[in-house]
Amino acid sequence: MADTVVELRSVTKRYGRNTVLDAVDLAIERGEFLTLLGPSGCGKTTILRLVAGFEAPTSGEVWLEGKDVTDLPPNRRQVNTVFQSYALFPHLSVYDNVAFGPQLAGARADDLDRKVREALAKVQLDEFAERRPNQLSGGQQQRVAIARAIVNRPSVLLLDEPLSALDYKLRKAMQIELKQLQRQLGITFVFVTHDQEEALSMSDRIVVLDAGRIQQIGPPRSIYETPANLFVAGFVGEINLLPAQVRDVGDDGLGIAIEGHSMRLPKATAIKTVPHAGDAVYVGVRPEDLRIWREVEVTDDLRPTLFPAVIDEVIYKGSTVDLQVRLRESGTRLSTTQFFNEDDPAITELDFASGERVYVSWVPGWEVVLPHD
């Protein structure tokens, strides 16, 4: 078994009648970058506060480094938090903010100075030691908050939407920096965010939460490519959901009726719960997995296997062109992302026009089959 740092054992948290976490079990491994992802109110911040010790679970246990810490106050847990608002002490200099933890731990003067300077150097704030927090930019305050936490060498660093107050460019830069810092320090990071892109690009594992329950745990790739249910599929990335009917379940795959077509989906298709014949399901396809065929590209043998469609909207995105299309038969709307392709002269220019009649397909096996919730 992997080396577990934090463990939630059947943790339930209620505020009055409102259940924020419902019997959550979660094991966080040493050294991993784990992201808690979900919409606001899903319980992700509550998990963080339970691990930090600011909240006590209504029932269940919180374990840290193999010890039950459910009743231990925050100051006696080897865990530090980077707060969403940074929560820097306004009456202390940057240096004293960072020195706060080591001082309380009783660090000796020379040792303290070395630790603080080291932590400030890690976040490139050596020159700002004597400033006050309100004399720093948002990004710099963010770095102080990180330095103040990592200087204590916690077993686990908890980050509560730390990048949400930063502008887009700075956020991107900090994402990379945080990831590097985590690798350098080898500290377990538990990162809370509602930004799925952030979660995908930074995490070793993602925990997708909704309504106080864990919907799926896994590496970013499996979360994106094989979502466990409709919620995860819809929350993480964009997805087109096509209603379909299962005809038969055979060794060679799944026979379905979809949009007036019959299709055979290969067995490789990631299916968490194997449907039975007659089940109504959704077939989910990511926008970038949909291929758009122009009229000139389609041969007569190819035509029956494609879904005829009409382009509603063409959205130029720089590196891609997003097309909103409508299936001609059912009127189902799909969004697709087309990449500029040097090798395919027909679509190199991607000069689609709205109202153009096209065909849609995807490579069987790239879809996910999801049961109705």
Add this chain to the structure above:
Amino acid sequence: MTDQVASALHDDTGGFRRVAIGTTWFWLLLFALVPNLLVIVVSLLERGEDQFVRLAFSLDSYARLLDPLYAGVFWSSFRLAAIATLICLVIAFPFALGVARAPLRWRPALLALVVIPFWTSSLVRTYALVILIKTEGLLNAALLGMGLIDEPLEILYTELAVVIGFVYTELPFMVLPLYAAMEKLDWRLVEAARDLGAGAWSVLWRVLVPLTLPGIIAGSMLVFLPALGMFYIADVLGGAKELLIGNLIRDQFLSARDWPFGAAASVVVTVLMAALIGIYSLSQRRFGTKGAA
């Protein structure tokens, strides 16, 4: 058209502002500045035999204040006011913290409890204290009844009684500014301190006290300054044994009829208070720039 309306409105508020500010200025001039100037003038005159004062310049009254006897009066006044301030702070700090952390809907009620005593004259409340703490009073009766003490406590007409009176009367003036400071406090800073390993004591000294310092100073001024001047509490509860500045000044005007000396004592107290307020506003300004995050 709209411009005309706007400018008319503007003129209107301008007129109102002038009247409102003018009234206040007039009031302060007539009832604060002029009397104070009179006191200063009187303090620089000589005592008269038949009139209250003789129109002759003299620094005699100030010289007399240097007498160790009066220095002792100043000292014990400051001491008692300081003790009362400290006790108020120790009582009010946890209370204000509790109110600031209480659910929003309870806070008005909790603050009302602090304000309710103001509905009764403080002189009446001071006499009520006598009934509580006198030798045959309710406090002694209760303590004796419970068998906690064998002999009644002699509190009334001691320094302790005066301090109790000060604390009782002045406590709300400590609670309210402390509450105002704590309500503004970002509680996440306390969480951050806890997260970084601070126990209750460290949270108090490293976060709560520094961040509520303006409230602590304001409350201390509001308790300390009036405590210096209140004479009836020393009279009623101290049995007039304890001579404080307030009593000294009153006696000079009403019984000793030495107006220049009373005025001089009064001027010295005013200057000391002004100095304290000056220090306070300086510290406010320093803290204000720091806290403007």
